[in-house]
Amino acid sequence: MEKIFPLLSKWIWGTKYNFLHKYPNSENILPSDLVQDEKIYLIDAGLSNNCGYPLVLRPERQVQIILSFDFSAGDPFETVHQAAEYCKKNSIPFPDIPAVSEEEKACPSDCYIYRGKNTPTVMHFPLFNRVNCGDSKKIKAMGKTYCTRKTSYSKNEIQALLNKSKHNVQNNHDKIVAEIQKAVEAEWKKNQK
Known part of the structure; x- marks a missing residue:
C-alpha cells in the first residue's frame, strides 16, 4: 500500500x-x-477510448472497411464517437459519426453504416439491439445481466450471449458482403487508373 x-x-x-x-x-x-x-x-486503450481503431488506422494499412462490434455497457455508440474524436484530433481519416438521441441509445438498431469521403466505411453493430432483443426494457435487462463488474457467467448465459452476437452478424450478412464488395470494387477502380 x-x-x-x-x-x-x-x-x-x-x-x-x-x-x-x-x-x-x-x-x-x-x-x-x-x-x-x-x-x-x-495508457491502456481501454481507459483511453476503449477501442482498437487507432491501431488499424495507420495510413500504411489503407483500411477501407471496419466492422465495429460494440459490447460495452451503457451507450452503444460511445466507442465509435470516441474513435471519431481521436481521429479528428490526430488528422486520421474517419467518417463523421452523427449525434444519437437518447431513445436511439436505449433501443438501437442492429447495424449502422458510416461513410465519408476518403475514409474507411465503419459498420457499427450494437450487441443488444431492437432486432435481437426487442424493446428498450429487454435491452436494459440484457445489459444488467451482462454487466462489466460481473466476474463469472453460467454456461447458459455465455451461450445466450454468443447466440446474440452470432445472430447479429447473420442478420446483417448481406449488408456486410455488400460493403466488402463496394470496397473491393473501389480498390480495383483505383488500381486501374
Whole structure:
C-alpha cells in the first residue's frame, strides 16, 4: 500500500524509461518524438477510448472497411464517437459519426453504416439491439445481466450471449458482403487508373 498510494496521487502508472532516448543515428529512422523524451507515458486503450481503431488506422494499412462490434455497457455508440474524436484530433481519416438521441441509445438498431469521403466505411453493430432483443426494457435487462463488474457467467448465459452476437452478424450478412464488395470494387477502380 505504501507504494500504491504515491502512484495513485501522481497517476504515473504508465510512466516508463524510454529505451530509445538519445538513440544514436536515429534521426532518419525513428520519429523525433520517440527519441527526444527520457520517459514515455503509456495508457491502456481501454481507459483511453476503449477501442482498437487507432491501431488499424495507420495510413500504411489503407483500411477501407471496419466492422465495429460494440459490447460495452451503457451507450452503444460511445466507442465509435470516441474513435471519431481521436481521429479528428490526430488528422486520421474517419467518417463523421452523427449525434444519437437518447431513445436511439436505449433501443438501437442492429447495424449502422458510416461513410465519408476518403475514409474507411465503419459498420457499427450494437450487441443488444431492437432486432435481437426487442424493446428498450429487454435491452436494459440484457445489459444488467451482462454487466462489466460481473466476474463469472453460467454456461447458459455465455451461450445466450454468443447466440446474440452470432445472430447479429447473420442478420446483417448481406449488408456486410455488400460493403466488402463496394470496397473491393473501389480498390480495383483505383488500381486501374
